[in-house]
Amino acid sequence: MRYTVQKHSYREPYSTRHSAQASKHPHPSPMSSPAAFCAAEPTAGLASSANSPGLSASALHAQLWRASHLGSNPRPCVSSGFAALDAELPGGGWPTHGLSEILQNTAAHLEWRLLSPALQALLSEPAQQRPLLLINPPLMPNLPGLQASGLPPRLLVWIQASSPQQQLWATEQAIKANAAAAVLAWLPQARPEQIRRLQSHAQACSTPVFLLRPVGVQTQPSAAPLRLTLRAGRDWCLHLHILKRRGPCHEGELALLALPAGLQQVLTPRMLSQPWPLRPEISTTPSRPHHALARPAPAAALGIA
Amino acid sequence: MHWLALLLPPPSASPEPSAQLALAWWALQFTPRVACLEEAVVLEVQSSLRLFGGAPALHRSLQPRAEQAGIALHAAAWAPSSLGALALARSRPGLDEALQWPAEQAFAEQLDALPLATLSACLPHLPMLARLGLRRLGELRRLPRPALARRFGQGLLLALDRAYGELAEAHAWVEIPEQFQARLELPQRSDNAMALQHHAQHLLLQLCAWLAARHAGVLGLTLRWEHDAMRAREIASHGELRLQTAEISRDYRHLSRLLNEHLLRLQLPAPVGEISLHAEAILPLRELSAKLLAPGASEGGEPQESITQLLERLALRLGAEQLRCGQLREDHRPEQMQQWQAWPGPSCQAQARLAACPQPSWLLPEPLRLEVQRDQPLYQGPLQLLAGPQRVEGGWWQAAGQPAQRDYFLALSETAGALWIFHERLPAGRLDEQGWFLHGFFA
Numbered sequence: 001m002r003y004t005v006q007k008h009s010y011r012e013p014y015s016t017r018h019s020a021q022a023s024k025h026p027h028p029s030p031m032s033s034p035a036a037f038c039a040a041e042p043t044a045g046l047a048s049s050a051n052s053p054g055l056s057a058s059a060l061h062a063q064l065w066r067a068s069h070l071g072s073n074p075r076p077c078v079s080s081g082f083a084a085l086d087a088e089l090p091g092g093g094w095p096t097h098g099l100s101e102i103l104q105n106t107a108a109h110l111e112w113r114l115l116s117p118a119l120q121a122l123l124s125e126p127a128q129q130r131p132l133l134l135i136n137p138p139l140m141p142n143l144p145g146l147q148a149s150g151l152p153p154r155l156l157v158w159i160q161a162s163s164p165q166q167q168l169w170a171t172e173q174a175i176k177a178n179a180a181a182a183v184l185a186w187l188p189q190a191r192p193e194q195i196r197r198l199q200s201h202a203q204a205c206s207t208p209v210f211l212l213r214p215v216g217v218q219t220q221p222s223a224a225p226l227r228l229t230l231r232a233g234r235d236w237c238l239h240l241h242i243l244k245r246r247g248p249c250h251e252g253e254l255a256l257l258a259l260p261a262g263l264q265q266v267l268t269p270r271m272l273s274q275p276w277p278l279r280p281e282i283s284t285t286p287s288r289p290h291h292a293l294a295r296p297a298p299a300a301a302l303g304i305a
Numbered sequence: 306m307h308w309l310a311l312l313l314p315p316p317s318a319s320p321e322p323s324a325q326l327a328l329a330w331w332a333l334q335f336t337p338r339v340a341c342l343e344e345a346v347v348l349e350v351q352s353s354l355r356l357f358g359g360a361p362a363l364h365r366s367l368q369p370r371a372e373q374a375g376i377a378l379h380a381a382a383w384a385p386s387s388l389g390a391l392a393l394a395r396s397r398p399g400l401d402e403a404l405q406w407p408a409e410q411a412f413a414e415q416l417d418a419l420p421l422a423t424l425s426a427c428l429p430h431l432p433m434l435a436r437l438g439l440r441r442l443g444e445l446r447r448l449p450r451p452a453l454a455r456r457f458g459q460g461l462l463l464a465l466d467r468a469y470g471e472l473a474e475a476h477a478w479v480e481i482p483e484q485f486q487a488r489l490e491l492p493q494r495s496d497n498a499m500a501l502q503h504h505a506q507h508l509l510l511q512l513c514a515w516l517a518a519r520h521a522g523v524l525g526l527t528l529r530w531e532h533d534a535m536r537a538r539e540i541a542s543h544g545e546l547r548l549q550t551a552e553i554s555r556d557y558r559h560l561s562r563l564l565n566e567h568l569l570r571l572q573l574p575a576p577v578g579e580i581s582l583h584a585e586a587i588l589p590l591r592e593l594s595a596k597l598l599a600p601g602a603s604e605g606g607e608p609q610e611s612i613t614q615l616l617e618r619l620a621l622r623l624g625a626e627q628l629r630c631g632q633l634r635e636d637h638r639p640e641q642m643q644q645w646q647a648w649p650g651p652s653c654q655a656q657a658r659l660a661a662c663p664q665p666s667w668l669l670p671e672p673l674r675l676e677v678q679r680d681q682p683l684y685q686g687p688l689q690l691l692a693g694p695q696r697v698e699g700g701w702w703q704a705a706g707q708p709a710q711r712d713y714f715l716a717l718s719e720t721a722g723a724l725w726i727f728h729e730r731l732p733a734g735r736l737d738e739q740g741w742f743l744h745g746f747f748a
Contacts, residue, residue: 112748139667140667142643144659145663147633149666153643166623232720262662262663266691
């Protein structure tokens with residue numbers, strides 16, 4: 001049996017967390033042979049914990065997975081509310097103790113459709129009324145619409161930061177404080193090393209942290225253990241592709257039926273069943289009018305020529 | 306008698322003379338019988354052991370409580386006498402093993418094994434005692450008492466008896482002042498606000514200890530400073546910095562972080578010679594019970610700071626207007642259905658009825674005028690109108706602005722998803738304001 005242990009070559013900004021770093025290999029995950037084992041913890045953590053007799057075998061096995069199988073997440077996960085998506089995510093839901101990066105087209109705004117079931121469950125815990133932090137949202141959150149999605153307005157805090165440094169600082173403080181129900185941060189300009197820094201803080205954070213970024217950054221490496229792209233389909237489905245996860249490469253796209261909140265009452269079954277567009281494309285060149293009286297008279301008939 | 310002796314780090318590490326007083330004030334939260342004994346603070350906690358859940362629980366809670374108040378405890382020990390506790394604390398720096406009392410060993414045996422230097426009364430006679438071949442307290446105690454008294458005086462015998470608990474001790478108890486006043490003259494003049502930070506933290510430490518003794522918290526602080534005489538004529542002789550907290554607090558870490566944020570943006574006009582700290586709105590602090598169950602592995606980490614503290618710090622750095630919390634309002638115009646205001650908003654929120662029609666989850670701050678082609682609105686391609694119109698007319702009662710007359714439609718775009726667009730209905734004379742506008746996204 002052969003174990004491949006990934007070498008972490010990055011420079012860690014914090015020296016205190018050497019044993020708690022998750023694997024931060026550049027995307028995509030190197031899944032060379034299906035027989036290989038991958039380690040969720042880098043060299044230092046694995047080597048020291050394997051040598052120490054205090055670590056049980058089950059704890060070690062929770063950090064290992066076969067490259068052809070989906071990894072299990074020893075940390076608690078938050079169900080996404082979509083059974084098809086839960087089946088594809090390691091641990092069966094949105095991870096805690098790590099970043100989840102969601103990439104989407106800058107013109108599209110699909111985040112609430114994807115996240116509202118999970119956020120609704122997080123915010124409805126009666127014991128701890130912890131707010132949801134929205135850091136640097138691209139537009140003004142509309143409370144009536146969000147309330148229809150199940151997010152109560154008194155638990156939403158909108159944090160607007162002007163410069164990218166302040167956005168990152170606010171996100172980092174929110175992650176470090178570990179006091180919110182969840183953190184949603186729109187960081188279009190964050191660089192890979194800044195994401196890595198956030199990820200190293202997020203390992204101590206017991207709530208989900210979602211980074212929403214433009215789809216153009218999918219070619220950049222990222223330290224987030226979960227990355228996915230999101231696009232709207234012609235039907236009312238969200239088309240989701242997992243770029244990176246602790247498990248095998250994700251083939252194809254998941255189609256999740258997610259209607260925007262409140263639209264069930266206005267959409268007819270025909271609108272729901274038929275893909276867009278309902279009617280043929282409007283031609284951009286003006287068509288000739290068919291009515292005889294509306295047709296311009298030929299030049300010959302007017303006796304000009 | 307259950308005496309605790311608390312030792313601060315040696316003076317080289319903390320040069321402040323007020324640190325011992327701050328520690329004594331802080332210790333007043335455990336018992337009213339607190340005294341300063343030489344370099345240590347001793348407290349008699351026999352009568353309050355039950356309140357704190359027994360001696361082991363009290364010993365365990367010392368370190369976290371001291372950390373929260375910003376006090377660095379160097380050593381702690383307990384014994385039936387205050388001098389004995391002090392000797393034990395001096396001999397064993399550290400908090401964990403010193404408070405573990407070996408049950409099989411009597412107190413006198415423990416004290417017998419300590420070196421002579423742990424009892425201050427021995428210090429003047431140390432060379433002579435060493436020449437006599439004495440190194441431990443037990444060896445000294447076994448000598449004949451009359452001869453010892455003749456050779457070294459009554460003081461040594463008295464101290465020895467008091468340490469072993471055979472003679473009663475008398476202490477001058479520390480009393481808490483009614484008003485908190487702390488001032489500090491800086492060792493050197495400084496016009497750098499960050500240089501004030503170090504000194505202000507010492508004052509803050511005293512304040513937190515004073516608050517702990519009174520079981521109270523503050524809602525605001527004022528840091529005042531006096532400029533020295535070498536300032537320009539137009540500069541006032543003093544200045545001050547006011548600091549407000551959202552909830553009653555005596556958490557040293559939180560208050561010092563808030564103070565740092567304020568000092569970061571402070572520009573001092575002239576060098577400062579003296580600072581003082583004043584507390585405003587001292588209110589009783591209701592302490593919450595701790596959790597019954599320890600946080601397990603499944604629950605994950607505890608919050609590092611409360612959400613209020615986090616948002617307070619964010620508001621300080623980013624600006625108060627940048628942190629917003631929202632409130633629903635009953636109106637028909639989408640831009641009036643909600644109101645975002647600076648955090649923290651009003652404590653009680655009015656209940657608003659939900660709108661009957663679907664509402665978008667994102668709203669544009671200003672409606673965006675859409676291109677129109679053949680009477681069809683365009684937004685990144687042609688739009689398909691799915692549902693509508695929903696007619697909204699309102700706002701005529703407001704003097705500012707003009708009343709809204711709009712027909713809202715649900716439109717579908719291939720790239721941007723479902724949109725909330727409206728068609729402005731205005732009198733025909735104002736053609737430039739008519740047209741299609743994008744107002745929100747259904748996300």
